[in-house]
Amino acid sequence: xxxxxxxxxxxxxxxxxxxxxxxxxxxxxxxxxxxxxxxxxxxxxxxxxxxxxxxxxxxxxxxxxxxxxxxxxxxxxxxxxxxxxxxxxxxxxxxxxxxxxxxxxxxxxxxxxxxxxxxxxxxxxxxxxxxxxxxxxxxxxxxxxxxxxxxxxxxxxxxxxxxxxxxxxxxxxxxxxxxxxxxxxxxxxxxxxxxxxxxxxxxxxxxxxxxxxxxxxxxxxxxxxxxxxxxxxxxxxxxxxxxxxxxxxxxxxxxxxxxxxxxxxxxxxxxxxxxxxxxxxxxxxxxxxxxxxxxxxxxxxxxxxxxxxxxxxxxxxxxxxxxxxxxxxxxxxxxxxxxxxxxxxxxxxxxxxxxxxxxxxxxxxxxxxxxxxxxxxxxxxxxxxxxxxxxxxxxxxxxxxxxxxxxxxxxxxxxxxxxxxxxxxxxxxxxxxx
Numbered sequence: 358x359x360x361x362x363x364x365x366x367x368x369x370x371x372x373x374x375x376x377x378x379x380x381x382x383x384x385x386x387x388x389x390x391x392x393x394x395x396x397x398x399x400x401x402x403x404x405x406x407x408x409x410x411x412x413x414x415x416x417x418x419x420x421x422x423x424x425x426x427x428x429x430x431x432x433x434x435x436x437x438x439x440x441x442x443x444x445x446x447x448x449x450x451x452x453x454x455x456x457x458x459x460x461x462x463x464x465x466x467x468x469x470x471x472x473x474x475x476x477x478x479x480x481x482x483x484x485x486x487x488x489x490x491x492x493x494x495x496x497x498x499x500x501x502x503x504x505x506x507x508x509x510x511x512x513x514x515x516x517x518x519x520x521x522x523x524x525x526x527x528x529x530x531x532x533x534x535x536x537x538x539x540x541x542x543x544x545x546x547x548x549x550x551x552x553x554x555x556x557x558x559x560x561x562x563x564x565x566x567x568x569x570x571x572x573x574x575x576x577x578x579x580x581x582x583x584x585x586x587x588x589x590x591x592x593x594x595x596x597x598x599x600x601x602x603x604x605x606x607x608x609x610x611x612x613x614x615x616x617x618x619x620x621x622x623x624x625x626x627x628x629x630x631x632x633x634x635x636x637x638x639x640x641x642x643x644x645x646x647x648x649x650x651x652x653x654x655x656x657x658x659x660x661x662x663x664x665x666x667x668x669x670x671x672x673x674x675x676x677x678x679x680x681x682x683x684x685x686x687x688x689x690x691x692x693x694x695x696x697x698x699x700x701x702x703x704x705x706x707x708x709x710x711x712x713x714x715x716x717x718x719x720x721x722x723x724x725x726x727x728x729x730x731x732x733x734x735x736x737x738x739x740x741x742x743x744x745x746x747x748x749x750x751x752x753x754x755x756x757x758x759x760x761x762x763x764x765x766x767x768x769x770x771x772x773x774x775x776x777x778x779x780x781x782x783x784x785x786x787x788x789x790x791x
């Protein structure tokens with residue numbers, strides 16, 4: 358692949374993942390720390406965001422096929438995505454009180470949460486158009502025989518983005534607050550969109566599609582298409598199971614470290630830095646070594662590693678209460694590295710297999726189906742299970758600032774995630790038999 362193509366993949370892959378990480382980490386913390394210390398609000402936001410992302414990708418993927426264009430969907434999408442992210446700088450309880458003339462604290466909190474969730478859904482629509490639909494199709498269009506290497510590098514982007522966001526961006530929040538974070542990230546995303554107008558070139562083989570829009574919309578749901586692409590849909594199923602297991606704990610991960618493990622921003626940033634750097638190095642090192650290997654066996658291996666990581670993190674959290682905080686950081690770091698190594702390698706392997714088995718002539722049509730298993734099902738079911746675990750364990754405390762009841766995520770979310778992830782072996786065994 359050319360240097361220009363590598364630059365485009367890395368720029369938009371990294372900036373896109375930074376944007377998603379800010380949404381997945383700091384939007385959750387933003388609601389929890391500044392509006393309401395309730396994990397139920399986080400759960401609702403994640404679920405609605407998943408629905409919007411899937412529906413948007415389904416339509417945008419087909420539309421990019423019909424117009425034979427990825428460039429403007431990516432570039433303009435990132436530009437608008439950034440502007441909407443920037444708009445969160447103006448959302449506060451104080452502004453809600455001023456704008457709507459409210460006096461009751463409960464009404465102010467509820468309306469502010471509604472504003473955040475609504476803006477998040479609109480922002481997600483642009484993000485899914487630009488990243489999930491157009492950029493993913495663009496990667497499949499242009500990587501060809503270097504797909505596993507490209508996927509290995511791109512699979513490290515969520516971890517690198519998480520390192521930047523959870524580590525470096527903590528300093529921005531400490532010094533400039535959440536408004537400074539949203540302005541900085543939004544500006545970065547919009548500038549990337551402008552750069553894309555000059556740098557992105559669509560594959561010359563990408564042509565306009567004259568097929569019927571409704572037919573294209575229903576394409577991936579047809580029984581004949583599913584039977585014809587049986588292996589692809591088994592990988593979709595595996596992705597859905599993996600995604601649900603991940604989303605049981607992922608929305609609450611930083612809150613868990615902050616409230617249950619009692620890590621401050623510096624401490625959880627250090628843990629994240631070590632874990633993510635280690636997992637990223639492993640991902641890039643292994644990326645170009647998977648070509649020619651039996652990826653289904655590798656998926657089984659890393660699924661076991663992922664499950665072991667989640668279970669070991671649960672045991673660590675349950676058995677380290679009251680011991681030296683530095684030792685807790687070391688133990689959590691080791692178990693988290695096992696977890697993140699499995700997490701990123703499964704993502705890379707499934708991503709490569711899904712791209713390899715996606716019919717080249719129907720890439721855009723199937724991006725929405727991919728999102729159903731990659732986003733909709735995991736982000737709807739996973740947080741719902743996680744929230745149920747949090748409600749059942751009922752770990753709470755009284756917020757000293759406003760006297761309200763605050764909810765704390767429990768270690769059982771990792772135990773549940775590990776148990777649920779066992780189901781990933783069902784589609785993998787079917788693929789092996791095939």
